[in-house]
Amino acid sequence: MYPSIRFDAILAFGKEEDFAGSVEEAYATVVQLGNTPFGVKLGRMRLPFGRVNPIHPHHLLHRDLPLPVLNLLGDHGAISNGAVLNYLLPSQRLYAQLQFGLFTLNDHAALGVPHAHNHSEHENGEEAENGEEHNRHAETLGADGQLLRMARLALAPVIDRDNEVEFGLSGLTTRARNGDNLRLLGADFQYRRFYGAAQRLLLTGEWFQHRRESGGNGVNRQGYYLLASYKPDRYWEYGLRYDWSQRAYLDAASDVSGADRALSAILTYRLNEQSYIRLQWRNLKPAEDSVRNELLFQLVFGFGPHSHPLEGTQ
Amino acid sequence: MMKRLWMLWLALVALPSAAQVRVVTTYTDLADIVKQIGGNRVQVSALARPQDDFHLVTPRPSMALELSRAKLFVRVGMDLDLWADDLLTAARNAAILRGASGYVDCSLGVKKLEVPTGRVDPSMGDVHIYGNPHYLFDPANAKIAARNILEGLKRVDPANTQEYQRGYDAFVARIDEQLKRWQQALSPHTGMPVVEYHKTLTYFLQRFGLQQLATLEPKPGIPPTPSHLREVVARMKNAGCKVILIEHFRPRRFPDAIARETGAKVVVLPAAVGAEGTTDYFSMIDAIVNRIAAALAGR
Numbered sequence: 001m002y003p004s005i006r007f008d009a010i011l012a013f014g015k016e017e018d019f020a021g022s023v024e025e026a027y028a029t030v031v032q033l034g035n036t037p038f039g040v041k042l043g044r045m046r047l048p049f050g051r052v053n054p055i056h057p058h059h060l061l062h063r064d065l066p067l068p069v070l071n072l073l074g075d076h077g078a079i080s081n082g083a084v085l086n087y088l089l090p091s092q093r094l095y096a097q098l099q100f101g102l103f104t105l106n107d108h109a110a111l112g113v114p115h116a117h118n119h120s121e122h123e124n125g126e127e128a129e130n131g132e133e134h135n136r137h138a139e140t141l142g143a144d145g146q147l148l149r150m151a152r153l154a155l156a157p158v159i160d161r162d163n164e165v166e167f168g169l170s171g172l173t174t175r176a177r178n179g180d181n182l183r184l185l186g187a188d189f190q191y192r193r194f195y196g197a198a199q200r201l202l203l204t205g206e207w208f209q210h211r212r213e214s215g216g217n218g219v220n221r222q223g224y225y226l227l228a229s230y231k232p233d234r235y236w237e238y239g240l241r242y243d244w245s246q247r248a249y250l251d252a253a254s255d256v257s258g259a260d261r262a263l264s265a266i267l268t269y270r271l272n273e274q275s276y277i278r279l280q281w282r283n284l285k286p287a288e289d290s291v292r293n294e295l296l297f298q299l300v301f302g303f304g305p306h307s308h309p310l311e312g313t314q
Numbered sequence: 315m316m317k318r319l320w321m322l323w324l325a326l327v328a329l330p331s332a333a334q335v336r337v338v339t340t341y342t343d344l345a346d347i348v349k350q351i352g353g354n355r356v357q358v359s360a361l362a363r364p365q366d367d368f369h370l371v372t373p374r375p376s377m378a379l380e381l382s383r384a385k386l387f388v389r390v391g392m393d394l395d396l397w398a399d400d401l402l403t404a405a406r407n408a409a410i411l412r413g414a415s416g417y418v419d420c421s422l423g424v425k426k427l428e429v430p431t432g433r434v435d436p437s438m439g440d441v442h443i444y445g446n447p448h449y450l451f452d453p454a455n456a457k458i459a460a461r462n463i464l465e466g467l468k469r470v471d472p473a474n475t476q477e478y479q480r481g482y483d484a485f486v487a488r489i490d491e492q493l494k495r496w497q498q499a500l501s502p503h504t505g506m507p508v509v510e511y512h513k514t515l516t517y518f519l520q521r522f523g524l525q526q527l528a529t530l531e532p533k534p535g536i537p538p539t540p541s542h543l544r545e546v547v548a549r550m551k552n553a554g555c556k557v558i559l560i561e562h563f564r565p566r567r568f569p570d571a572i573a574r575e576t577g578a579k580v581v582v583l584p585a586a587v588g589a590e591g592t593t594d595y596f597s598m599i600d601a602i603v604n605r606i607a608a609a610l611a612g613r
Contacts, residue, residue, distance in 0.1 A: 031411060
C-alpha cells in the first residue's frame with residue numbers, strides 16, 4: 001500500500017454444510033513507526049504465540065496442527081482481532097524481537113469453533129467442568145468479548161551462514177467463558193543446518209502450559225511436540241513428529257495420563273517453488289480411545305513467485 | 315553514573331559503527347558489483363550464499379538482523395528475490411523499503427525478455443510476470459545494474475559521490491573491454507544450439523548469439539518429466555546439439571541421463587559469484603564463457 005505499510009489478506013472458501021467464504025486473516029503491517037524502532041500489525045491475524053501458530057497452514061511442514069496447538073489453542077490455532085507492537089532490540093550478533101499484543105476474543109470462529117455448533121452433538125463433546133459443557137478443543141483460550149494480552153520474545157544468535165538456532169518464549173492471559181482466569185505459557189526452539197544448494201536439517205519443538213484459576217483452585221494442562229525434518233534436495237522432504245498433549249478442558253487436573261499422543265511420519269514432494277504433494281501417516285492415541293492409524297493427504301497448488309515466510313519472527 | 319550508562323547505550327544503538335556505508339544485497343554477484351563501485355567506502359554482504367539455488371533461498375532471522383542495520387538494500391528485482399520481502403518487513407528499517415532512498419532495484423532500465431503477454435496461469439509453471447529475471451548474465455545488463463547501484467550510493471552517501479562515480483566508470487570500462495574478449499571467444503560458435511536446465515542464460519545466449527534449443531524443465535520451475543525429456547533427446551539429435559548447460563546447484567541425474575543418450579557434454583556453470591571457484595563478476599562470466607566455448611569446440 002505504501003513503502004512502510006503493507007496489507008495482507010487471506011480468504012478461505014470451503015464447504016461444511018453450505019459453501020461459504022470467510023476472512024481467515026486481514027491485517028496491515030506498519031514496518032516502522034516514524035523513526036522509532038517499533039513496528040505494528042493491526043487487524044485479524046494468527047496470534048504470534050509460539051512457533052507454529054503464527055504460520056499460515058500451507059507453509060507448515062506437516063498436514064495437521066500438532067496436538068498441543070489443537071488442544072490448548074484451538075482447532076485452527078489462535079486467530080483473532082487485535083494489534084501487535086514489535087520491537088527489534090539493537091544488537092550486532094543477536095536477533096532479538098519483543099512483541100506485545102492486545103486482542104479481543106469476539107468471534108468463536110477466531111478460535112476455530114464454528115458459530116452454529118451445538119456442543120452436545122459432537123462425538124468428542126464430552127466432559128462437564130464447572131457445570132459447563134465443552135467441545136474437545138473448543139474455547140480453549142477464552143470467552144467472547146474478553147481482552148487477551150500477550151507477549152513474545154524471539155531470540156536468534158548469529159552463528160554462521162550454514163547454521164541457525166532460534167529460541168522463543170510466549171505468554172498470554174485472558175478470561176475463560178466460565179470466568180476463570182486463564183494463562184498460557186509457551187517455550188520453543190528451532191535449529192536448522194543448511195548445506196549444499198537445497199539440503200536442510202531442521203529440529204524444532206514447542207511446549208505449552210495452560211493454567212486456569214477458578215475459585216482459588218488451579219488447573220494445569222501441558223503439551224509438547226518435537227519435529228525432525230530432513231530435506232536431501234529441492235524436491236523431497238522427510239519428517240518425523242511426536243506430539244503429547246493434555247486437553248484444556250478434560251478430566252481432573254491431576255490426571256496426567258489423560259493425554260493424547262501421536263507419532264507422525266511425513267513425506268513431501270515439492271513440484272516447484274509453491275506446489276507440493278504431502279502424505280502424512282499419523283498413529284494417534286486419544287486419551288479415552290484406542291489407537292487410530294490415519295493417512296493424511298495434502299496438495300497445495302500455487303503459481304508464480306511469491307515471498308517466503310520468515311518463520312515465527314514477524 | 316546512570317547518565318553515563320545512558321549516553322553509552324545511545325552511542326551503541328544510535329550511531330553508525332563505522333564510516334563505511336552498510337550495504338546488503340540479495341545475491342553475491344550484486345555484492346561484488348557494489349564492492350567494485352564503492353571500494354572500501356562500503357561494507358557489503360549478500361543474503362544468499364553462493365551455493366544457494368537463487369529461487370529457493372530460505373529467509374532467516376540473521377538475515378533480518380543484517381537488513382535492520384543496512385543503509386542500502388540492493389536487489390535483482392523482477393520477483394526473483396521476492397523471498398526477501400518478508401525479511402524487509404521483519405527488519406523494521408524504513409530507510410531501505412521500496413521507494414525509500416536506500417532501496418535499489420537493479421532491474422530498472424533493463425530491456426526485459428520473455429515478458430508474458432495475455433493470460434498468466436498455473437499451467438505456465440513458475441512464470442515471472444515481469445519477464446525472465448536472469449538479466450545479470452548479460453554483461454551489458456551488469457552496467458545497468460551498476461548504474462542503479464551508483465545512484466543508490468549517491469543518495470545515501472552524497473559526500474562520496476565522486477569516489478562512487480570513479481568506481482562505476484572503472485567497472486563500466488572493464489565490462490566494455492572484457493565484453494569484446496568474451497564475444498571473440500564465442501564468435502566461432504554463433505548460432506550453435508545448446509540445451510539448458512532452466513532458462514537462466516536467456517540474456518547471455520542472446521548477447522553472444524547462441525541458440526537455446528530446449529530446457530530440461532518442461533516449464534519454468536517444473537521438474538523434468540520422462541515425456542518431456544524424450545522430446546528433448548529427439549530435438550537434440552535432430553539439431554546435432556552436444557552441450558547441456560546446468561547451474562552449479564542443479565542435480566546431475568537428469569542432465570547425465572540425457573548426455574548418455576545423446577553423447578552430449580554436461581557443462582556445470584557458476585551461477586553466482588563465489589560458486590565454482592569464482593571470485594568476482596568478471597571471473598564468473600569468464601568461467602561461463604570459457605566452459606561453453608570449450609564444450610562447443612568439442613574440448
